[in-house]
Amino acid sequence: MPRVEPTCPQFDYITAKDAYPAMVAGFGSGKTEAAVLRSIMGKLAYPGLNRGFYEPTYDLVRMIAWPRFEEILTRLEIPYKLLKSPLNYISIEGKGNIFFRSMDAPGRIIGYEHADADVDELDTLKDKEAADVWRRILSRNRQKKPDGKPNTIGVTTTPEGFRFVYRTWKESPRPGYRIIQAPTSSNPHLPDGYIDSLRDIYPESLLQAYLEGEFVNLTSGTVYHTFSRELNNTDITEQRGEHLHIGMDFNVQNMSAVIHVIRDGDPVAVGEITGVLDTPAMIELIKDRYAGHKISVYPDASGGSRKTVDASTSDLALLKQAGFAVEVDRSNPSVRDRVTAMCSAFCNAKGERRYRVNVRRCPIYAACLEQQAYDKHGAPDKTQGLDHAPDAGGYFIAKRYPINKPKAGMKRIRGLA
Known part of the structure; x- marks a missing residue:
């Protein structure tokens, strides 16, 4: 042997x-x-x-x-x-x-x-x-x-x-x-x-x-602890006709969307829409505010079966009928994977900050990123209303900039043949 x-x-x-x-x-x-x-x-x-x-x-x-x-x-x-x-x-x-x-x-x-x-x-x-x-x-x-x-x-x-x-x-x-x-x-x-x-x-x-196999507290402090209002801030705005990438969270009477552009391959949050009644109202606001732009929406995957309005058409179907490109998988990524993708984009272990936020144009998003904490069960807290905008932004980041763990390759068994 x-x-x-x-x-x-x-x-x-x-x-x-x-x-x-x-x-x-x-x-x-x-x-x-x-x-x-x-x-x-x-x-x-x-x-x-x-x-x-x-x-x-x-x-x-x-x-x-x-x-x-x-x-x-x-x-x-x-x-x-x-x-x-x-x-x-x-x-x-x-x-x-x-x-x-x-x-x-x-x-x-x-x-x-x-x-x-x-x-x-x-x-x-x-x-x-x-x-x-x-x-x-x-x-x-x-x-x-x-x-x-x-x-x-x-x-x-x-x-x-x-x-x-x-x-x-x-x-x-x-x-x-x-x-x-x-x-x-x-x-x-x-x-x-x-x-x-x-x-x-x-x-x-x-x-x-x-890397070390150590037990560390993964749920202490704020959820998006790598976000800095100063270091991740930018004055970038969307340009005329620029392709917009919109992360969207479905909640009846409290829908949220975070609008992004991609510059040099990196994401930039340039706007937000929050506190919206339902999906038809959100569609109307986006079309009015961003007329002339190509729109891709990265929504909560549950919108394939959910309806924020009392109608027979799902939220995802409404977005498609509005002419938006809808980028969504069959199910959402795990909360851990979504949060990790966000935190890494804000600042990775090398100190690189790829994800920037126009704080002036996204005041609610920035405040939520600073303040959302973990609950007693170690999950992002959803009782203070600080989860909607980060969830919206997170669906876009997790889809376009996911954590793809590099493959280590299979360790081989060595020895005499």
């Missing part, structure tokens, strides 16, 4: 004897690779017993877990058979099965059992959901081992603030719960420039988590 040469944190995790080791790691540190290796090595150690492998969604099982298992099993020259939906397991010849499950439907974590398990990206789940999933996986982890050793569950994750993994493994760890830290820099197989590329797209506050 070929030799495996993991990084030091990977080796510590793969060989950990603790009941519940957690590899808390930065992007590109090889945590999923370590999870797969730990799963395979653990499976080989206990022929005939089952093992579980969990991802946040079925898409990640299909796109991440299965290809990684197939590649590694092939390189290790281990015969296997992958049985996809609806069975969802890998059968290793003479060694037993590895079951694959998603964590987005905890109620389906029933009807099977295993001796050990591996959980990838547990911290992407909200606190309550993560705790529920963890209890359910623990209940499945009950096949008795012939050598009497305890059942184990390994976790690999990027830290997402002070969530379930922090509380369980760091704040109040019980016996058997151990953290293995893995910074991005621990992986020598990353492509050149990978770490610098992360600094280009993430604000400094996130890099302790996403």
Whole structure:
């Protein structure tokens, strides 16, 4: 069998004897690779017993877990058979099965059992959901081992603030719960420039988590903490006939729109329309104020089914009927991704400020960016009316300037053929 040469944190995790080791790691540190290796090595150690492998969604099982298992099993020259939906397991010849499950439907974590398990990206789940999933996986982890050793569950994750993994493994760890830290820099197989590329797209506050694998407060202070009224300000205005890009948030009797131009590839907010009754009224205001301009609207995706006016036509359909180009996906990006895209555009870790706001012409937008805070649940507060304009601007930024995490490339297994 070929030799495996993991990084030091990977080796510590793969060989950990603790009941519940957690590899808390930065992007590109090889945590999923370590999870797969730990799963395979653990499976080989206990022929005939089952093992579980969990991802946040079925898409990640299909796109991440299965290809990684197939590649590694092939390189290790281990015969296997992958049985996809609806069975969802890998059968290793003479060694037993590895079951694959998603964590987005905890109620389906029933009807099977295993001796050990591996959980990838547990911290992407909200606190309550993560705790529920963890209890359910623990209940499945009950096949008795012939050598009497305890059942184990390994976790690999990027830290997402002070969530379930922090509380369980760091704040109040019980016996058997151990953290293995893995910074991005621990992986020598990353492509050149990978770490610098992360600094280009993430604000400094996130890099302790996403580069170092540290637990940091991602929900303290104001939501758009990188915005500066002085440093992000500009006197740029739209020019005659210029293409306008309008982010739009749908709210009955309180619709908001933030008007942008793009200069040298960068976004500039040059106007705002707030407190509008409904979509027909918003359309009328835009047509009146910006006659002669090409208009692209980047709305809240829920407008495909919602109606701000009592009529049979959806908000998105009304925008299209008005002659506007509508740029929207089937669903909105996650709130975290939208906020991160905004904060990075206002100022990334290199101090670059790409997103500028004409504060004089966008007074409400600027005030909301300065003042919106997080609520007690760690979500942007929506009780003070400060969310509408930033949401509108955020739909445009998240669509045109999304956070596209650079691919680290797959860490290869080296050794004798």
